[in-house]
Amino acid sequence: MDQPGTDERLLLDLLNSTPVIGGQPTDELSDASAGHAWLTAHGRPAGDAAWRRLRDARDALQGVVRGDVSADDLAPFVRAASYRAGFSDGRVTWSLTAPAADEAAAAAVLAWDAVQSSMPGRLRPCANPDCRLFLLDRSKPNSARWCSMASCGNRMKARRHYERTRGRDDAS
Numbered sequence: 145m146d147q148p149g150t151d152e153r154l155l156l157d158l159l160n161s162t163p164v165i166g167g168q169p170t171d172e173l174s175d176a177s178a179g180h181a182w183l184t185a186h187g188r189p190a191g192d193a194a195w196r197r198l199r200d201a202r203d204a205l206q207g208v209v210r211g212d213v214s215a216d217d218l219a220p221f222v223r224a225a226s227y228r229a230g231f232s233d234g235r236v237t238w239s240l241t242a243p244a245a246d247e248a249a250a251a252a253v254l255a256w257d258a259v260q261s262s263m264p265g266r267l268r269p270c271a272n273p274d275c276r277l278f279l280l281d282r283s284k285p286n287s288a289r290w291c292s293m294a295s296c297g298n299r300m301k302a303r304r305h306y307e308r309t310r311g312r313d314d315a316s
């Protein structure tokens with residue numbers, strides 16, 4: 145089903161499953177039914193064990209990308225996973241093999257590793273401290289700081305401008 149490391153969307157959607165909406169932190173995996181829907185929407189086996197495992201992997205991945213915890217914390221999520229070689233249309237293909245409960249979590253961690261290898265340093269948290277989203281910077285200069293310029297970029301620029309002008313007033 146998966147070539148190794150082709151699950152960037154799964155990885156990013158998972159990292160970004162705890163958005164702040166209207167000032168309130170939310171969680172797209174907050175309960176079992178939401179978790180099942182999320183897994184199904186991403187083409188993964190749904191179930192309570194898979195949902196719990198995915199949430200644990202999400203928390204670990206967010207911590208690793210934020211630099212709060214060691215990447216070794218991701219090890220348990222790939223322990224039961226392997227790639228099986230096949231052959232199709234004259235080419236070798238690879239499919240992820242993992243227990244159903246581990247599949248989505250393992251795919252996300254494997255995608256994280258692939259991104260680390262192919263685009264080192266380009267997966268990072270949004271620079272807006274009030275935002276809990278992550279971005280994968282594909283730009284040439286590797287200078288993207290915000291999940292989106294339209295939301296966080298402009299807000300942070302406005303805030304910095306406000307702080308600069310306020311600082312000037314305080315000093316005078």
Ligand SMILES: [Zn+2]
Nearest residue numbers: 270275291296
């Ligand atoms: Zn943001």
